Amino acid sequence: EGFTVPEGGEKPWGTNHAVMMGASVVKEPFAVINSDDFYLEEHKHIYSALLRMYSQSKMIDTVTLVNALVEQGDRDEAGGIQYITLIAESVPSAANVKDYAKIVKDKATLRRLIGICDEINRDAYEEASPVRTIIDSAEQKIFDISNNSDVKEFRHIRDILQNVYRDIETTVEMKGAVTGAKTGFSGLDRMLVQMGKGDLVIVGARPGMGKTSFALNIATNVAKNSKKSVAIFSLEMSGEQLVTRIISSEALVDSHALRTGQLKPEDWDNIAGVVSSLSGSEIYIDDTSQITTTEMKSKLRRLPNLGLVVIDYIGLMQSTSNSDNRAQQVGEISRNLKVMAKDFGVPIVCCAQLNRGTESRPGAGKRPTLADLRDSGSIEQDADIVLFLYRDEYYKDIAGQENSPEAADSANTAEVIIAKNRHGS
Numbered sequence: 132e133g134f135t136v137p138e139g140g141e142k143p144w145g146t147n148h149a150v151m152m153g154a155s156v157v158k159e160p161f162a163v164i165n166s167d168d169f170y171l172e173e174h175k176h177i178y179s180a181l182l183r184m185y186s187q188s189k190m191i192d193t194v195t196l197v198n199a200l201v202e203q204g205d206r207d208e209a210g211g212i213q214y215i216t217l218i219a220e221s222v223p224s225a226a227n228v229k230d231y232a233k234i235v236k237d238k239a240t241l242r243r244l245i246g247i248c249d250e251i252n253r254d255a256y257e258e259a260s261p262v263r264t265i266i267d268s269a270e271q272k273i274f275d276i277s278n279n280s281d282v283k284e285f286r287h288i289r290d291i292l293q294n295v296y297r298d299i300e301t302t303v304e305m306k307g308a309v310t311g312a313k314t315g316f317s318g319l320d321r322m323l324v325q326m327g328k329g330d331l332v333i334v335g336a337r338p339g340m341g342k343t344s345f346a347l348n349i350a351t352n353v354a355k356n357s358k359k360s361v362a363i364f365s366l367e368m369s370g371e372q373l374v375t376r377i378i379s380s381e382a383l384v385d386s387h388a389l390r391t392g393q394l395k396p397e398d399w400d401n402i403a404g405v406v407s408s409l410s411g412s413e414i415y416i417d418d419t420s421q422i423t424t425t426e427m428k429s430k431l432r433r434l435p436n437l438g439l440v441v442i443d444y445i446g447l448m449q450s451t452s453n454s455d456n457r458a459q460q461v462g463e464i465s466r467n468l469k470v471m472a473k474d475f476g477v478p479i480v481c482c483a484q485l486n487r488g489t490e491s492r493p494g495a496g497k498r499p500t501l502a503d504l505r506d507s508g509s510i511e512q513d514a515d516i517v518l519f520l521y522r523d524e525y526y527k528d529i530a531g532q533e534n535s536p537e538a539a540d541s542a543n544t545a546e547v548i549i550a551k552n553r554h555g556s
Contacts, residue, residue, distance in 0.1 A: 164232050168239035173214070176200065183289065193219060240276060247272045264451075267425045271474075274432050312359075312439050312478050315352025319547055323516065324555060326439075326478035331469045331513055333445075335483045335504055336520035341545055342482045343367070343443050345520060347377050349480055350441045354412040359438025362431055363416045366447035370416045381405040421449040424467035428474075437477050442468070444482035445510070462509035469513040483510060485519075497521070501550050517551035 166179040180199040184191050189199075193215050200215075222231075251269045254260070260268075313320045326332055336342040347363070354361040365373045379386040382401035388394055394402075415434060419426070431437060442448070445468070450460035472479040485503040499519040501511045511517060522545045549556075 164236050164239070168235050170238070170242070176203065177215075177218075179203070243276055247276065263425060267429060270429060270432060312353045312357060314349045315356065316348075316547070319518075319549075322549055322556060323552060326480070326516065327554060328476045328478070329473040330478045330515040330554075331465075331472050332478055332480045332516040332518065333483050333504070333510060333514040334480060334518050334520065335485050335499060335550075337485050337499075340520045340522055342520055344376060344380055345545070345547075346441050346443060346480050346482050347373070348380060350414065350439060351377060351381060351409070351412070353439045354414045355408070357438050358413070359436050360413040360415060360434045361439045361441065362434055362437065363414065363441045363443070364422060364427060365416060365418045365443050366420055366422060367443055368418065370418045373416060373418070377409065378402060378405055381409070421447065423449045423451055424464060424471060425451060428471055431471075431475060437475060439477055440472075440475070440479045442479065442481040444484065446484050458508075465510045465513040469515075498546075498548065499550070511551060514551060515553040516549070519548040519550050521546045521548060 164178075166175045166182065169175045169178055177196070177200065180196060180203060181191060184195065184199055189195060193212070197212050197215055251265075251272065254265050254268065258265075312326045314323065314326065334342050334346055350361045350363055353359070363373065368376075375389060376386065378384070379389055382398070382405040384394070384398045384401060388398065413436070417430060427440075427442075431440065445461065445464060448464050450463055468479055468481060483504055485499050498521050501517060504510045504517075524544075
């Protein structure tokens with residue numbers, strides 16, 4: 132289909148007829164285009180009828196298609212048979228159905244691009260929003276087109292059912308293959324199964340509990356296992372400090388020894404192996420301080436094959452809100468992070484500080500709860516998964532208690548508490 136109905140040459144209805152003609156290739160156009168990609172209303176109706184018949188596993192031919200159109204109220208029987216027969220005589224073979232579908236999709240994309248350029252032009256002339264917002268909106272619209280993420284409209288449940296059924300089928304065939312990302316910690320993965328596409332994962336802990344190291348462990352595990360790009364926004368430490376932490380963790384070398392240079396020969400071997408391994412992984416680090424979610428989105432759009440985003444940490448992020456209330460600012464940031472995860476279709480792991488309420492609680496009561504998340508209750512509301520880190524020995528060290536040999540062995544062991552898991556237990 133073009134912008135107008137062409138005269139002669141390649142007929143604009145090739146895709147619809149190719150679907151009717153070839154049962155063996157019937158899935159091809161359904162995977163590429165939808166009814167809104169057609170230019171003419173008649174062809175939108177025909178394709179919708181074909182799609183519904185396919186989803187109901189009905190036989191598709193001229194008679195059954197005309198019957199479906201009559202039931203929809205889009206055609207009378209005589210006019211329908213005449214029009215469908217005209218289409219049926221226009222395409223010699225179903226073999227080129229993929230090419231026909233691509234032509235329809237390309238023309239539809241160009242029409243959307245023209246419409247979006249008009250919108251961007253209007254926004255720039257009106258100057259109703261800050262310049263940064265207008266630029267981000269323009270980038271997002273172009274990004275949505277290039278990633279086939281059209282403006283969302285109501286979708287019939289049959290369309291969503293097809294996607295879900297396909298995902299279940301793939302999971303069974305791949306024997307439990309995940310579409311999101313695994314943390315790399317087997318016990319945790321058994322509970323979470325995966326960090327799904329669009330999930331906002333909050334890792335909360337008091338200072339010194341190891342939330343940055345934990346988040347970096349997840350980042351390196353995903354980068355090595357999935358071969359996808361992992362973006363790390365470090366608002367607290369420089370890129371060099373962050374990579375030093377990663378090397379210390381991956382090479383099992385004490386961070387104090389790294390900083391003082393007191394390394395053993397075997398430490399050098401471990402470090403060399405880790406440096407070689409990490410150099411081949413797609414980890415990208417941004418250490419801009421006080422970055423906003425808008426700036427993050429702009430940078431993430433330029434990363435190919437994105438698989439995970441890690442942010443350390445939410446309390447240092449800058450808000451675009453005019454409010455002086457930090458709780459409202461953090462609430463806006465957490466909402467934007469959830470929307471960002473959904474837009475990019477990747478999990479976002481974000482570290483968060485806890486308030487001092489845990490310190491004053493007696494004994495084992497120091498284990499954190501959702502109420503301990505700092506600055507805003509909207510963090511627990513927006514998050515799909517909330518993980519808390521807790522080390523009992525941390526508080527014994529602060530209290531100056533003598534540690535037994537058994538306690539010393541567990542001093543570097545942290546509990547991971549799953550405080551919220553929207554998709555599971």
